[in-house]
């Protein structure tokens with residue numbers, strides 16, 4: 001059965017050169033030659049996004065970030081953070097054309113090596129309980145799906161030329177809640193993440209002929225503001241590694257997926273959960 005690729009000529013090129021050096025250090029070599037890679041990272045102000053921005057910045061990448069809050073220079077120690085931060089509510093799809101234009105303006109014709117769709121919300125009741133398919137309001141369904149699913153689609157499509165120019169990489173942040181009912185995550189959140197996992201497969205197929213890889217990471221319980229207060233007590237006994245994860249453990253997998261070390265990886269969803277899915 002054929003893959004029905006849009007333009008098979010695009011993938012008929014020679015195999016990429018085999019590099020014998022450490023793939024994680026390839027960026028350093030580029031940096032010495034004055035080439036800096038650039039990423040757009042949504043939700044860089046806290047949690048997983050913050051750890052990701054720090055790691056990529058330490059590796060010499062330029063971080064273009066966006067979130068609802070203004071840039072906080074005291075907490076976010078990466079270069080040109082203030083100039084490269086866009087304040088935007090990603091759950092309002094009408095704001096996305098302006099965001100895309102602002103990112104293009106900042107890139108000024110330079111390629112975009114990575115798009116990390118990390119910003120997400122997981123609304124709960126005022127008591128911290130899960131919102132079910134019976135109790136989630138229409139407004140909440142729309143807000144969750146616009147942020148967790150629609151924004152990644154529109155950002156990737158809007159920045160397609162820049163990603164293609166870099167043979168770039170897209171990483172969508174899904175969740176363990178996308179594949180099983182979770183004691184704290186609600187129905188809108190879980191189904192938006194399941195849809196984002198499917199979208200990753202669709203995008204991997206559609207973007208591959210243009211040299212852009214698309215993968216997902218599916219965190220389990222990671223210690224950020226998103227965790228419910230009872231998570232550690234209730235869930236850790238059932239996690240094979242017997243602990244929650246840290247944001248930097250997630251950031252390292254995102255880095256791998258955006259690096260030359262993952263040059264033949266596309267359409268994957270990597271679980272980062274201490275074995276919780278087993």
Ligand SMILES: NC(=O)c1ccc[n+]([C@@H]2O[C@H](COP(=O)([O-])OP(=O)(O)OC[C@H]3O[C@@H](n4cnc5c(N)ncnc54)[C@H](OP(=O)(O)O)[C@@H]3O)[C@@H](O)[C@H]2O)c1
Pocket residue numbers: 042043044045046047048049066067068069070088089090091117118119120121122147173174175176218219220221222223224225226227
């Ligand atoms: N922590 C976990 O255990 C866990 C598990 C599975 C999956 N995940 C996923 O990992 C990703 C990051 O989660 P996290 O735990 O690091 O979350 P977090 O600590 O709550 O941080 C969320 C980030 O997203 C930004 N954000 C939220 N709503 C936004 C909006 N409407 N527009 C623009 N930016 C927005 C926030 O900045 P502002 O508030 O300034 O907008 C913040 O930077 C999410 O997609 C989440 O679903 C987390």
